[in-house]
Amino acid sequence: MMNMKITSNKESLIKGIQVIQSAVTSKAGALPVLQNFLIETDENGLKLVSTDLEMAIKHFIKVDIKNDGSVTIPMKKFVDVVQNLDKEEVNIFVDEASKIAINSGKAKIKIGGLPKSDYPLIPDIEEKDSFKIKALDIMNMIEKTVFSSAADDERHFLNGLLWKNEKGVFSIVATDGRRLAVTWKEGLKIKKDFKVIIPSKIMNELVKFIKTNVKDEKEEMTVGLSTNQVGFKFGKTVFISRLIEGNFPAYEQIIPKTTEFKAEVNAEKLLAATKRAAICSNDRGGAVKYTLKKNVLIVNASSQTMDFEDELDIDFSGKEFQISYNPKFITDILKNVGSKKVTFEFTGPATPSIVKSAADAELLYIVMPLRAQ
Numbered sequence: 001m002m003n004m005k006i007t008s009n010k011e012s013l014i015k016g017i018q019v020i021q022s023a024v025t026s027k028a029g030a031l032p033v034l035q036n037f038l039i040e041t042d043e044n045g046l047k048l049v050s051t052d053l054e055m056a057i058k059h060f061i062k063v064d065i066k067n068d069g070s071v072t073i074p075m076k077k078f079v080d081v082v083q084n085l086d087k088e089e090v091n092i093f094v095d096e097a098s099k100i101a102i103n104s105g106k107a108k109i110k111i112g113g114l115p116k117s118d119y120p121l122i123p124d125i126e127e128k129d130s131f132k133i134k135a136l137d138i139m140n141m142i143e144k145t146v147f148s149s150a151a152d153d154e155r156h157f158l159n160g161l162l163w164k165n166e167k168g169v170f171s172i173v174a175t176d177g178r179r180l181a182v183t184w185k186e187g188l189k190i191k192k193d194f195k196v197i198i199p200s201k202i203m204n205e206l207v208k209f210i211k212t213n214v215k216d217e218k219e220e221m222t223v224g225l226s227t228n229q230v231g232f233k234f235g236k237t238v239f240i241s242r243l244i245e246g247n248f249p250a251y252e253q254i255i256p257k258t259t260e261f262k263a264e265v266n267a268e269k270l271l272a273a274t275k276r277a278a279i280c281s282n283d284r285g286g287a288v289k290y291t292l293k294k295n296v297l298i299v300n301a302s303s304q305t306m307d308f309e310d311e312l313d314i315d316f317s318g319k320e321f322q323i324s325y326n327p328k329f330i331t332d333i334l335k336n337v338g339s340k341k342v343t344f345e346f347t348g349p350a351t352p353s354i355v356k357s358a359a360d361a362e363l364l365y366i367v368m369p370l371r372a373q
Contacts, residue, residue, distance in 0.1 A: 004069020004094040006046060008061070010104070013082055013090060016048050016061035017075075019237065022205050023050035023057045024075040033072060033118045039092075040070035040116065044236055049122055050075070055202045055241040056122045070116040071098050078102075081109050125231030125238055126224035131190045133170075135221045135234065139210040140338070141172045141183045142203045144363055147332045148174040148181035149200045157246035160197040163230075165190045173251055174200075179329050180251055180366040197248055198230055202241035206232055209239070254366055256352060259345035261318030263292055264358070267342045270297075271334035273310045277301035278327035280308035287370045288327040293320045301327070323349045324370040333365050 017037070025034040030052075038049040046063040050056065071094045078100075082090065087105035094100050098113040142161065150158035153176065162173040171184040210221075213234065224231040232239040277288040281301040291298040295316055301308040323346065334342065339359035346353050355365040 005066035008063040020050040020057040025052040036072035041068040126226040130224035132220040145174040145181035150176035197244040264315040280306040
């Protein structure tokens with residue numbers, strides 16, 4: 001058997017590895033092979049594959065293939081070695097014992113790898129019920145919602161985003177139980193109705209990849225769904241993830257049907273004032289208090305050692321009232337809303353508030369206020 005032999009340049013190796021890096025596990029006690037990534041020669045170039053058994057990423061880079069082959073390589077060691085090479089050309093050789101030799105200039109490094117046969121088999125994307133969607137549209141929809149999902153909630157269904165297609169409306173929804181983000185699009189020509197919960201981790205990776213690699217707003221990605229997994233495909237790059245089991249909360253019931261008052265405010269100015277208030281509120285469970293008067297918003301916060309007050313012009317003509325929020329919930333919305341102005345809709349200081357974007361009619365946030373201190 002001929003041993004694998006390839007030549008690449010340092011930059012394309014590093015860029016390729018950055019695409020797949022997040023699916024390599026760093027958990028203590030994980031199988032050693034899951035701390036590795038797979039490289040395999042292919043007619044499309046060098047295939048790079050990573051998985052932590054929850055998600056998997058496949059990506060191709062162009063290299064000069066002298067001899068075909070495959071091996072799995074410890075991710076951290078390989079990245080540290082390649083990043084510190086001072087020559088652009090990198091030669092990689094693999095012997096029968098899965099030992100990897102990396103030669104660049106006069107530098108020679110050897111790393112012990114594991115054979116491909118030890119690596120989990122990565123399923124392919126389900127093409128049968130797949131649909132196409134513009135990559136930049138999806139990126140925007142995820143960015144405007146993903147921050148509202150939970151991180152490590154024992155109610156696993158909150159640690160992901162609901163993707164739903166129903167009656168010609170495609171929606172992405174996130175909630176952690178105290179806030180909610182909903183965005184939707186109509187007329188996307190998705191034939192099949194579905195309702196799935198996709199882990200936030202793969203959503204964030206998708207955003208990162210699209211940001212770096214997709215420049216054309218017409219460029220589409222393929223989404224393939226099966227009973228327990230979802231796949232996203234851009235050209236030859238594929239992201240695959242397990243779906244989260246469980247029932248997503250009936251979020252429509254949380255959205256107030258009517259509201260009493262509205263206030264329109266400059267998003268940038270409110271973000272700056274709320275950030276300043278957050279510094280002066282208690283570190284844990286701190287609150288920011290908004291007092292609404294005719295065309296004025298007073299922003300307050302206090303802790304044992306600090307007090308803060310600021311005033312903003314707003315468009316408001318309802319009766320004067322006060323409402324308190326977790327400042328992070330407000331700043332998260334304002335950082336991601338992508339609009340110069342936002343409208344708050346209230347029914348009272350203890351009921352959910354709605355936040356809408358002036359620039360996007362297909363976007364809605366709900367925030368639970370804090371009890372007045």
